[in-house]
Amino acid sequence: MSSSKEDLKKTSPEEFFKPLDADSNEVTEISSMCTSCFEEGLTKLMLTKIPFFRDVIVSSFECSHCGYKNCELSSAMEISAVGVEYQLQVMDKIDLNRMVVKSDFACVKIPELDLETPSGTQKGEVTTVEGILTRVVTGLRQDQERRKEEHPEIYEQIETYLKRVEDSLALNSRFTLTIRDISGNSFIAGRPGILSIADDSSITSHKFERSKSENEQLGLLDLPPVTEEEEEKGNFKDEVLQMPTNCPECSEPCFTKMKVTDIPFFKEVIIMATDCDKCGCRSNEVKSGGGIEPKGKRMKLRVKSKEDFSRDVLKSETSSIEIPELDLVAGSHVFAGKFTTVEGLLSDIKKNLFEDNPIISGDSVDPEFKNKVQKFCAELDRLLTGEHEFTLILDDPAGNCYIQNVWAPEEDPELDTEEYERTFEQNEEMGLNDMNVGPQEES
Incomplete structure (x- = not known):
């Protein structure tokens, strides 16, 4: 014993x-x-x-x-810094079978059916678009026999509504599914064979800043104002800060290290790196330290030699990537913000598409789709040899993307930089349309 x-x-x-x-x-x-x-x-x-x-x-x-x-x-992840909203146009059977991840804080709406499931009324689940409607039908039919005897008028109204829902399930009429989640933890999958929902014309998504009441609903409280003493001690440019967090892979306690650094002829950026001693997971991300610029920026680099592969590149979290020679267009949310080189950026694209892509491995993989990805990666490898010219385009509505000018402060003949006025939709996604920062007029 x-x-x-x-x-x-x-x-x-x-x-x-x-x-x-x-x-x-x-x-x-x-x-x-x-x-x-x-x-x-x-x-x-x-x-x-x-x-x-x-x-x-x-x-x-x-x-x-x-x-x-x-x-x-x-x-199993932490609450996102912003909320997310998805809008799906349901037009065929494939759309009904799309996977839907719905968290506890998701609000589901179908305007054509006058249907709304408020946030916090249902537990999170993994389902499909068809599953959401089937759950509505099951819930409404539950007490119909009793209503038929006790409340025949209500019974008839519900039967009429159930007919509308069943027509939508039978695709007799198209409808729109909207999911708004203040926690940012809901998701609607793209069509089979499409790498990113940014390439899916039936679905749109955007992120939004939470209101004070929504933060309180999530249990996120405002931090107290910074005192003068704390502000005097807050010059951390020459220090590497450590912030306790949880590993994104195994959820074990670890530290995220942050450092403010200056990029010559550009601006300040914050480099963040997480290293987990438990599982060995490593991740890094770059955030702009200067906020949103007055105009968007589009940078176009003609990569003509192996030397161009060593140029520094800042791909911000709001910047999209284009390589016309590969017909590659990656939206702003496909890859995280990072400070790397041209070669490092291409290697990360290949790693995300091929090595870390869960939908091209396993028994259920679509062979045709896997062949397309392999063919694309082979073309990417061809560019990585440096023997073929190509064009790298970064387009950032926030104006925080950067490609090193090796001729600075003179103009670079192979690098074109264009500033442009943002569209209403781009300002809406960044929450600028409702933000009033100008001086108030006297009444």
């Missing part, structure tokens, strides 16, 4: 509670109390990755005593 106690003392917490791993697809089983009969049931948990989205925890509960079942989905 004493030896077993000694073994118990030496056992680490990891041996009792095995950490969830999105790559293993293992199911963790936990005994739980049933909320229906208060007997002991079983909860199953699985951490999994959703392609081009993030990690989620899928949980399922089942009670063998009363037969009660329940399933939920929750995000």
Whole structure:
């Protein structure tokens, strides 16, 4: 008995509670109390990755005593800095089968059906567009027999509405599905074979700044104002700051290091890097330290020699990438902001499309789509040899993209820079249309 106690003392917490791993697809089983009969049931948990989205925890509960079942989905990632809104035009069967990730804070609307599910009224789930409508039909039909006897008028109204929903399910009429999530953790998948929803004409998405009440709904409180003493101590340009956070892969505690640096002939940027000692995950990101510029910027570099591959490049989080020779157009949200070189940027594009792409591996992969990706990567490898000329275009509505001018302060013959007025939609996405920063007129 004493030896077993000694073994118990030496056992680490990891041996009792095995950490969830999105790559293993293992199911963790936990005994739980049933909320229906208060007997002991079983909860199953699985951490999994959703392609081009993030990690989620899928949980399922089942009670063998009363037969009660329940399933939920929750995000395994932190709350995003901004909210997100998706709008999908449902036109055919493929659109009905699109995967939908809906968090607890998602508000679902279908204007054509006068349907709205407010934020916080349903638990998060992974479903499809068809599944959302089917859940509405199931919920409304639940007490129809009782309503038919007790409230025949309400019964007829619900039956009429159910006919409208079933017509939409049968695609007799097109409709629009809108998901607005203040936590930024909802998602609608693109059509099969499309690399990014930016290339999907049926779906649009944009991010928005949360209001004060929405931050309070998420439990995010405003930070107290900075005092003069703290402001005097806040000159951190010559220091590397560390901020405690959680690893984006294994959720273990780690640190994010931040450093403010000046890019010659450009502006200040904040370089952030995260390194996890537990799983070895490393990530880095670059944020502009100068805010949004008055005009957007479009930079066009003609890469003609191997020397051009060593030019510094700042791809901000709002900048899109184009390479006309490859018919490549990557929207602003496809790749994170980063400070690298031309060669490093091309290598990251290949890594994201081929090496880290979950939809071109496994048994269910579409061979035709995989061949297209492999062919594209082969063309990208051809450019990386430096033997073929190509054009790199960065387009940033916020004006924070940068390609090194090796002739500075003189003009670079191979680099064109153009400033332009942003469109209303671009200002709307960055929250500038509702922002009044000018002097107020006296009444």
